[in-house]
Amino acid sequence: AQKVTQTQTSISVMEKTTVTMDCVYETQDSSYFLFWYKQTASGEIVFLIRQDSYKKENATVGHYSLNFQKPKSSIGLIITATQIEDSAVYFCAMREGPPNAYKVIFGKGTHLHVLP
Amino acid sequence: EAGVTQSPRYAVLQEGQAVSFWCDPISGHDTLYWYQQPRDQGPQLLVYFRDEAVIDNSQLPSDRFSAVRPKGTNSTLKIQSAKQGDTATYLCASSYPLGLGGASYEQYFGPGTRLTVL
Numbered sequence: 001a002q003k004v005t006q007t008q009t010s011i012s013v014m015e016k017t018t019v020t021m022d023c024v025y026e027t028q029d030s031s032y033f034l035f036w037y038k039q040t041a042s043g044e045i046v047f048l049i050r051q052d053s054y055k056k057e058n059a060t061v062g063h064y065s066l067n068f069q070k071p072k073s074s075i076g077l078i079i080t081a082t083q084i085e086d087s088a089v090y091f092c093a094m095r096e097g098p099p100n101a102y103k104v105i106f107g108k109g110t111h112l113h114v115l116p
Numbered sequence: 117e118a119g120v121t122q123s124p125r126y127a128v129l130q131e132g133q134a135v136s137f138w139c140d141p142i143s144g145h146d147t148l149y150w151y152q153q154p155r156d157q158g159p160q161l162l163v164y165f166r167d168e169a170v171i172d173n174s175q176l177p178s179d180r181f182s183a184v185r186p187k188g189t190n191s192t193l194k195i196q197s198a199k200q201g202d203t204a205t206y207l208c209a210s211s212y213p214l215g216l217g218g219a220s221y222e223q224y225f226g227p228g229t230r231l232t233v234l
Contacts, residue, residue: 035222035223037223037225043227043228043230044225044227045207045209046225047224050222091158091159102166102172103161103164103171103172104149104161104164105161106151106160107158108158109157109158
């Protein structure tokens with residue numbers, strides 16, 4: 001069965017520093033997709049970045065990057081040069097391959113506070 | 117391109133009342149999801165559709181919950197006889213069809229409906 005676990009409930013960092021948020025997952029599938037989403041204070045949820053399990057290279061989008069450690073079933077989100085507006089809740093999510101290809105489950109989230 | 121729209125944005129009910137939530141996904145997205153997000157928790161999958169077909173509704177909390185997507189576009193989630201434990205934000209999300217070789221696409225979320233059951 002699919003499972004996504006985020007153990008960090010809350011993290012506080014100073015502006016312009018780098019932060020890593022952890023996520024571990026469980027799956028029996030050999031092919032799966034991992035996502036990170038951001039939920040702002042207004043409640044809006046937006047997609048940030050994706051990692052396909054068959055790709056060895058870590059995905060990077062803007063100041064977001066991933067640390068994909070497949071043997072450890074781990075997908076960390078790294079935010080460099082954090083900004084005040086990065087303060088939000090970050091969710092890790094996973095989608096398996098067929099026949100469960102449409103099912104997406106989320107972790108409980110990590111609340112990031114970026115301090116001036 | 118218009119995003120995912122949901123209505124109403126807020127609902128306040130007494131226990132035992134019924135409520136319906138409506139979702140209009142992004143045009144061209146064949147897959148539609150309903151999530152329940154209790155306060156300070158992650159989105160919890162309730163049901164999802166491909167076109168008009170329910171793929172999996174096993175996570176609906178009880179028979180009080182039902183969801184339809186009759187024409188493969190808009191969808192309605194209904195709660196019969198709401199309970200205080202149903203208090204949460206109800207999120208609708210949609211995504212493009214899976215790509216070649218099962219390539220996956222991200223979900224686009226609507227603004228949610230914040231439900232309070234007194």
